[in-house]
Amino acid sequence: MDPKPNELSGSQYALRRKELLSLLKQLRATGSQGELDLPRITVIGNQSAGKSSVVEAISGITVPRDAGTCTRCPMECRLSSSTNRWTCQISIRREYDASGSLLDKVSETPFGHVIIDKNNVELALRRAQVAVLNPDLDPSDILRASADDLTKAPFVSSQSLAFSRDIICVDLEGPELTDLAFIDLPGLIQNAEPRTIKLVEDMVVSHIKGNCLILVALPMTDDIENQKALRLARQEDPDGRRTIGVMTKPDMLTAGSTKARDIWLDIIEGRRHPLVHGYYCTRQPDDAQRAAEITPSEAREAEANFFSSTHPWSTSAHKERFGTVHLVATLSRLLVGIINDTLPRILAEAASKLETCSRELATLPEELRGDPATHMLKLLTTFCDDVQRSTSTGSDASQLIHRNRDAYASFKSAIRKTAPNFIPAVLYDLDGNPSGQHEEAAETSLGVDDLTKAKPFFLNNMRDHIKQSVTRELPNNVPFSAKADLIMQFQEGWHAAIAVCFTAVRQQVEAMLEQRVKDTFYRYDHLEGHIRIFIAEIVQKHFDACSSILLPVLKFETTPYTQNTHYLAESHAKWLGIYKEARSSSRSSQPAHKKRKVDQGQSQAIRASQSKPPSPAPTGFVSGSNGFSRKRPATDDEHPEGESERDLQIKEALAALSALGYHGVKPEDLARLVPPDEYETELQMMAEVRGYFQIAYKRIIDNVPSMIDYMFVKAVAEDMQSFLISKFALGTADATERCSAFLADNPMVVIKRKELSARKDRLEEVKHALHTFGLS
Known part of the structure; x- marks a missing residue:
């Protein structure tokens, strides 16, 4: 004999069952099912499969079922046995927004007063469904509407939703109820728009995934293979471990449907389409009995009489598979078992997700609190302090300073390459006449400065230049303008070199500022854009100011x-010695195959043949104090120790001069002993201009970087804070309002923070509820 509900309620098992179902209700009410796979029973079936009859039989209430009316949103029924009188409270749980996304905060709102008369439940459910499908309507207007009103505007309109995923919650309490909870979903439809069919199907599939007992309503008037609901259940539960079949409408089989009865009997007794939890068969009141307002107890008695008197159900050995009472008892037992078994896993999952959620929240910037203008000043101060550190000394500035040094080094090299390329030689053509045209071969063999990229300038070029510059001067007087013109010539490329250097430094400063902007203002898109505009303005301002100084x-x-x-005299003497030495030492070293000849103080071209292989002329100098560019290649007369004969002769000469009391004489000084050269004036001119280049070169490569560093790099950093404070008008009457707009978080950050905060709140509620229940 089956235990009665009130007997179960007094048992220890019933108490545990009631506590578990109460906990499940609490968890679902907070929207925790969006985060965790909570245990549940879901009732599904094709439209007109008798699903509503099963729901009525389990819950004991009447649901809307007249022609043209169907369930258009999920309904969660929560049954609780009690010795108190029967009551019903309907609530609406809105879980999704208009776009279908889960709401940050999920809560249940009571819809209407507590119902104590079962006859009022059906109309209340109709009203609740209208409220769910029309979220913009005033609930108080809906609660006053009659059944007829609910079929008209504004309760039915083009703005009404066809279906909704928000849930109608029905809390039933009474002495004839068994502790149980289940979700009734809209029936799967066939004759509708493809979009609507898919919407309902997706809703069903989403509810029957995971930790769910699937209760499938199967009308016995149709072939089981035609049941779409069963196909979806098999799709999500291929092993049949979570699916329970409930057969409906057995009284609709005609007397001649013997084969159909046999097939359904085989299914009930497990010989066809087996499921782990098997199938149950129920018989619900027909239209005439419902019209006569048959009571639940009378309906169960009529159901028992039907199965005990109707073949082949009356002769089946599986009596526990027939009747709603057996179905309800099994569902209650299975649901409680699943809840009890999965609670530890749910707690662990909640704790893990809460930890992950907290970590993700920690990566997001905190929500702005306090006065926006004060926070803006703090941000600007932090930014400007970082910029100051990046432009001063110390580890923070190392990257920018090193890159600027590279730009200054390149500038130095560019200026050095503009040095006059004076060649202490006369270039002759094939006829032995001085030629103004230079040749690369001559430049290579006679050049004394490998670093310069300037055009070669020979002695005959210098003579022509002086001649063209002479006006009223006395003989042997070189006009100052001749020197000034040559000086201006090597300075022609300096403007471009300065521009390249300054642009490179500006780019490095801008790159540093961009990084500091990202580091400080990354969370404020609107502010970040304005900061970039203001920074571009101050950079241009100081760039122009510095440029206006560099030009003069x-x-x-x-x-x-x-x-x-003193340095000019030394430099002049040094280069005069270098030029004379180069001119003297190359007299006997010109190759015989030259197409053009270079005269080294002779009045005629060098003869076309020489008796032994030539040695190349020097092309530069080794150090600032040595006029010799490099040693000539060794000959057959090479000294055993590797010194050339000329080197030994020079040493001997210096030793002799020292013995005579002429101390401190250097190899380059010997060039002064060379007899006067017919191009002595030109050589002096070359040495004087080249010597002055050293003065101007050293001056410009120090002054320009110093000015750029002081008037641009440091000026931008020092002026930044006052400039930005002025631009944002901090301290004015409307500063707070304006800063508030600038400091609005990135919309994506706001959405992410809001979503994570809501998730964290839900998970914390779950954890608290489970701990309160006794789990830890």
Whole structure:
């Protein structure tokens, strides 16, 4: 004999069952099912499969079922046995927004007052469904509407949803109820728009996944192979471990449907389409009995009489498979078992997800609190302090300073390459006449400065230049303008070199500022854009200011001037020695195959043949104090120790001069002993201009970087804070309002923070509920 509900309620098992179902209700009410796979029973079936009858039989209430009416949203029924009188409370749980996304905060809102008369439940459910399908309507208007009103505007309109995923919750309590909870889904439809068919199907599939007992309503008037609901259940539960079949409408089989009865009997007794939990067969009141307002107890008695008197059900050995009472008892037992078994896993899953959620929240910037203008000032101060550190000394500035040094080094190299390329030789053509045209071969063999990229300038070029510059001067007087013109010539490329250097430094400063902007303002898109505009403005401002100073500095250099006369004299003497030595030492070293000849103080071209292989002329100098460019290749007369005969002769000469009391004489000084050269004036001119280049070169490669560093790099950093404070008008009356707009978080950050915060709240509620229940 089956235990009665009130007997179960008094048992220890019933108490545990009630506690578990109460916990499940609490978890679902907070929307935890969006985060965790909570245990549940879901009732599905094709439209007109008798699903509503099963729901009525289990819950004891009447649901809307007249022609043209169907379930258009999920209904969650929560039954609780009690010794108190029967009551019903309908609530609406909105879980999704208009776009179908899960709401941040899920809660259940009571819809209407507590119902104590079962006859009022059907109309209340109709009203609740209208409220779910029309979320913009005032609930109080819906609660006052009659059944007839609910079929008209504004309760039915083009704005009404066809279906909704939000849930109608029905809490039933009474002495004839068994503790149980289940979700009734809209029936699967066939004759509708493809979009609507798919919407309902997707809703069903989403509910029957995971930790769910699937209760499938199977009308016995149709072939089981035609049941779409059963196919979806098999799709999600291929092993049949979570599916329970409930056969409906056995009284609709005609007397002649013997084969159909046999097939269904085989299914009930497990010989066809087996399921782990098997199938149950129920018989619900027909239309006439419902019209006569048959009571639940009378309906169960009529059901028992039907199965005990109707073949072949009356002769089946599986009596426990027939009747709603057996179905309800099994569902209650299975649901409680699943809840009890999965609670520890749910707690662990909730704890893990809560930890992950907290970590993700920690990566997001905190929500702005306090006065926006104060926060803006703090941000600007932090940014400007970082910029100051990046442009001063210390580890923070190392990257920018190193890159600027590279730009300054390139600038130095570019200026050095503009040095006059004076060649202490006369270039002759094939007829032995001085030629103004230079040849690469001559430049290579006679050049004394490998670093310069300037056009070669020979002695005959210098003579022509002086001649063209002479006006009223006395003989043997070189006009100052001749020197000034040559000086201006090597300065022609300096403007471009300065521009390249300054642009490179500006790019490095801009790159540093961009990184600091990202580091400080990354969370404020609107503010970040304005900061970039303001920074571009201040950078341009100081770039223009520094450029306006660099231009005069460059103009100053066009007028030769120095007070460093000592260094100028040394440089002039040094280069005069280098030029004379190069001219003297190359007299006997010109190749015989030259197409053009270079005269080294002779009045005629070098003869076309020589008796032994030539040695190349020097092409530069080794150090600032040595006029010799490099040693000539060794000959057959090479000294055993590797010194050439000329080197030994020079040493002997220096030793002899020292013995005579002429101390401190250097190899390059010997060039002064060379007899006067017919191009002595030109050589002196070359040495003087080249010597002055050293003065101007050293001056410009120090002054330009210093000015750029002081008037641009440091000026931008020092002016940044006051400039930005002025731009954002901090301290004015509307500063707070304006800063509030600038400090609005990135919309994606706001959405992410809101979503994570909502998830964290839900998970914390789950964890608290489980701990309160006794799990830890």
